[in-house]
Amino acid sequence: MALLEIRNITRRFADFEAVSEVSFTVESGEFFTLLGPSGCGKTTILRMIAGFDLPDAGQILLDGRDLARTPAEKRPIHTVFQSYALFPHLSVGQNVAFPLRMAGVAETELRRRVRETLEQVHLAELAEHYPHEISGGQKQRVALARGLVNRPRLLLLDEPLGALDLKLREEMQLELIKLQREVGVTFVFVTHAQPEALALSHRIAVMNRGRIEQLDEPSRIYSFPSNRFVADFIGNCNLLEAAVIERRDGLLRLAAAGLGEIRAPASDAEKAGDKGVLALRPEQVRIGAANSASDDANRFPGTVRDFLYVGDVTTYQVALDNGCQLAALRPNDAPGRARFFEVGDRVTLSWAADAGHYVRD
Ligand SMILES: Nc1ncnc2c1ncn2[C@@H]1O[C@H](COP(=O)(O)OP(=O)(O)OP(=O)(O)O)[C@@H](O)[C@H]1O
Numbered sequence: 465m466a467l468l469e470i471r472n473i474t475r476r477f478a479d480f481e482a483v484s485e486v487s488f489t490v491e492s493g494e495f496f497t498l499l500g501p502s503g504c505g506k507t508t509i510l511r512m513i514a515g516f517d518l519p520d521a522g523q524i525l526l527d528g529r530d531l532a533r534t535p536a537e538k539r540p541i542h543t544v545f546q547s548y549a550l551f552p553h554l555s556v557g558q559n560v561a562f563p564l565r566m567a568g569v570a571e572t573e574l575r576r577r578v579r580e581t582l583e584q585v586h587l588a589e590l591a592e593h594y595p596h597e598i599s600g601g602q603k604q605r606v607a608l609a610r611g612l613v614n615r616p617r618l619l620l621l622d623e624p625l626g627a628l629d630l631k632l633r634e635e636m637q638l639e640l641i642k643l644q645r646e647v648g649v650t651f652v653f654v655t656h657a658q659p660e661a662l663a664l665s666h667r668i669a670v671m672n673r674g675r676i677e678q679l680d681e682p683s684r685i686y687s688f689p690s691n692r693f694v695a696d697f698i699g700n701c702n703l704l705e706a707a708v709i710e711r712r713d714g715l716l717r718l719a720a721a722g723l724g725e726i727r728a729p730a731s732d733a734e735k736a737g738d739k740g741v742l743a744l745r746p747e748q749v750r751i752g753a754a755n756s757a758s759d760d761a762n763r764f765p766g767t768v769r770d771f772l773y774v775g776d777v778t779t780y781q782v783a784l785d786n787g788c789q790l791a792a793l794r795p796n797d798a799p800g801r802a803r804f805f806e807v808g809d810r811v812t813l814s815w816a817a818d819a820g821h822y823v824r825d
């Protein structure tokens with residue numbers, strides 16, 4: 465049985481539906497992520513799971529039992545908020561001990577569990593420090609330790625890394641993965657940062673306007689988006705408007721706007737006349753000097769319009785002669801070369817017949 469089961473929950477604020485008929489299950493030990501743009505309903509769902517808010521319709525079950533009549537403080541669930549919400553007048557150790565004190569845990573047991581949990585998050589040396597004496601990343605770990613010390617069945621994390629700078633954020637991501645594996649607590653994690661969701665999660669629910677657009681493993685979300693919204697929201701993606709001319713031997717012949725005829729892999733039951741978009745990642749598009757050789761089925765000449773150099777790779781924006789503009793990514797792997805092409809250079813873009821993923825409207 466799933467640890468958590470969300471059945472068709474809906475939440476309205478006046479006549480606005482913030483969450484619409486959302487269903488999903490979370491398995492014990494899973495790292496499950498709700499991902500979506502600001503305002504799509506992520507926090508509202510977490511608050512209902514935690515018991516700070518109630519759905520207008522639908523059910524929330526933990527271990528198969530409906531939580532509707534269980535108040536927040538009686539649920540074996542803890543929430544870590546983006547703001548950390550540490551008590552400024554309590555030391556790190558006292559902050560972590562707080563939930564145990566509330567639960568009336570005996571002093572020796574309490575000390576043991578606080579020490580053990582602080583070690584798990586590598587904070588044992590800072591037990592006597594106060595929140596104003598520690599860094600943002602350390603505060604984050606105190607908040608995590610306070611969430612874990614009571615050994616909840618379920619830990620809800622609402623954008624817990626949102627306030628950290630990029631480097632610290634990436635470090636904490638790795639620590640979170642390790643910690644979750646070590647302590648075996650089930651995580652429901654909320655973020656609007658897609659790289660973070662891809663890096664951390666076993667499964668991701670991509671949300672938009674109160675609904676789940678796709679629920680899948682990270683690699684499927686990235687490579688096989690089920691619709692335009694997901695393709696566009698997850699990572700950088702070329703979206704080519706295209707209609708199906710013919711489907712044969714697992715391949716599609718497509719008529720693409722501003723491009724002409726292209727080949728793409730068939731996915732489900734596409735048929736001639738279908739309309740949609742080909743989601744083509746910049747790393748699937750090769751960029752070479754004009755007229756350079758390649759075996760790719762799709763080849764188009766164009767001119768470099770712009771580029772974004774980020775150190776390890778450069779993404780080129782190329783205006784193709786047929787009218788459409790595409791992004792192509794190339795690693796800066798030649799020694800001493802910051803990039804391969806300049807604005808105005810004539811180039812050839814190409815990609816394989818099995819690259820990309822066609823999404824029907
Ligand atoms: N108590 C409330 N009263 C009225 N509207 C609300 C209330 N709480 C949330 N909303 C609205 O419901 C929608 C979803 O809010 P929610 O906080 O769940 O979004 P979110 O996905 O967590 O966004 P963010 O990434 O910005 O935190 C928003 O449009 C928000 O304005």
Ligand SMILES: [Mg+2]
Pocket residue numbers: 506507508622
């Ligand atoms: Mg939120």
